[in-house]
Amino acid sequence: MPSSDLPSIIADARRAFADHFGAGPTHAAHAPGRVNLIGEHTDYSGGLVLPMAINAGCAAVGRTSGRPAGRVGIWSVNQNEAATLDANRLGPGADWHGKGWSSYAAGVLAVLRDRVGHDLPSMEIVVASDVPLGAGLSSSAAFELSLCALICSMNGFKLAPAEMASIARAAERGYAGMPCGIMDQLVSACGVKGHALLIDCATETTTPISLAPLGDLAVLVIDSTVKHTLVSGEYKRRADGCEEASKILGVKWLRDASPELVASRAGALGDELHRYARHVVTENARVESFIRAVAQGDAAEVGRCMAGSHASLRDDFRVSCPELDAIVDACAAVPGVIGCRMTGGGFGGSAVALVRPEALDASRDAADLALTTRF
Numbered sequence: 001m002p003s004s005d006l007p008s009i010i011a012d013a014r015r016a017f018a019d020h021f022g023a024g025p026t027h028a029a030h031a032p033g034r035v036n037l038i039g040e041h042t043d044y045s046g047g048l049v050l051p052m053a054i055n056a057g058c059a060a061v062g063r064t065s066g067r068p069a070g071r072v073g074i075w076s077v078n079q080n081e082a083a084t085l086d087a088n089r090l091g092p093g094a095d096w097h098g099k100g101w102s103s104y105a106a107g108v109l110a111v112l113r114d115r116v117g118h119d120l121p122s123m124e125i126v127v128a129s130d131v132p133l134g135a136g137l138s139s140s141a142a143f144e145l146s147l148c149a150l151i152c153s154m155n156g157f158k159l160a161p162a163e164m165a166s167i168a169r170a171a172e173r174g175y176a177g178m179p180c181g182i183m184d185q186l187v188s189a190c191g192v193k194g195h196a197l198l199i200d201c202a203t204e205t206t207t208p209i210s211l212a213p214l215g216d217l218a219v220l221v222i223d224s225t226v227k228h229t230l231v232s233g234e235y236k237r238r239a240d241g242c243e244e245a246s247k248i249l250g251v252k253w254l255r256d257a258s259p260e261l262v263a264s265r266a267g268a269l270g271d272e273l274h275r276y277a278r279h280v281v282t283e284n285a286r287v288e289s290f291i292r293a294v295a296q297g298d299a300a301e302v303g304r305c306m307a308g309s310h311a312s313l314r315d316d317f318r319v320s321c322p323e324l325d326a327i328v329d330a331c332a333a334v335p336g337v338i339g340c341r342m343t344g345g346g347f348g349g350s351a352v353a354l355v356r357p358e359a360l361d362a363s364r365d366a367a368d369l370a371l372t373t374r375f
């Protein structure tokens with residue numbers, strides 16, 4: 001792409017590289033964060049999800065260096081911190097859990113080295129991101145993918161984007177200790193400009209979906225500023241609960257259970273797993289309805305799907321918070337807002353709204369007012 005179209009965060013990373021390592025980097029990579037339109041907390045149950053890449057992302061720049069093989073020096077602009085990792089002797093993933101941003105870097109290096117099947121050279125790397133941290137916009141997938149793409153390009157590894165997504169996910173699960181699904185990494189690697197990406201997480205197949213039939217609209221992301229921390233028990237509790245529910249129901253993927261099966265096994269599931277299962281199967285159906293409604297230009301149905309998704313995440317899956325509920329209620333009431341819901345892992349983070357351009361200011365104001373008057 002012409003240099004004027006390059007994300008400006010790449011220039012920031014290049015400048016920081018010169019400051020930190022005293023020379024210019026030879027390679028650069030960039031990977032976007034994401035916002036999810038619908039299909040929440042279903043990826044680890046093999047469900048359908050519909051995220052889109054956003055214009056904020058992470059830049060990674062670097063060069064190989066003459067130091068002993070495998071010695072990787074990484075400077076994080078956002079953390080204002082350096083890490084030095086021995087890429088060829090990183091130890092078991094579990095040793096890295098809870099070690100902050102360097103655990104994500106260690107994971108990418110370790111998993112990539114295993115996949116390519118040979119040792120890595122020494123490298124100097126700078127990462128810089130303009131995805132807000134803890135806002136539910138997948139700063140971690142952007143970090144992992146930009147680092148993975150950079151190392152591949154510096155070393156001539158030819159990996160398909162979906163393979164890089166799988167490496168990034170394995171890094172996050174094994175090293176950062178976050179038992180995530182594939183959604184964030186796959187959309188960061190395979191997102192298509194101007195489209196949302198339908199992902200069937202059981203087969204990991206992707207289909208770009210244009211929102212054009214809905215007419216002029218903007219995708220508005222509203223940060224509740226409540227910081228979510230997903231490398232914590234609540235996300236894992238739900239991922240484990242969904243797996244347990246699928247065993248009780250006798251299905252490979254929880255998304256394959258019918259609503260009737262879930263209802264008929266309510267007693268065996270118990271309240272918590274029953275709520276989780278009901279969320280997953282109804283959310284999966286809402287993604288299908290959403291896609292159909294988009295193709296038919298049916299904005300009202302799109303809005304109903306988003307409202308249903310939010311209610312299910314709030315009441316059944318219980319991953320919303322009062323701030324997100326207030327934003328969603330306030331925004332959805334603004335004329336010209338097609339639909340609004342929480343997005344991402346929840347427990348804070350952001351809401352997403354599909355908004356007619358002329359209603360953008362009013363919806364932003366409504367969300368601000370809801371936050372400032374109630375919290």
Ligand code: GLA
Pocket residue numbers: 036039040041042043044138180181182183184230344345346
């Ligand atoms: C986080 C995880 C994803 C997905 C979402 C919820 O972003 O990384 O895999 O589970 O939460 O939809």
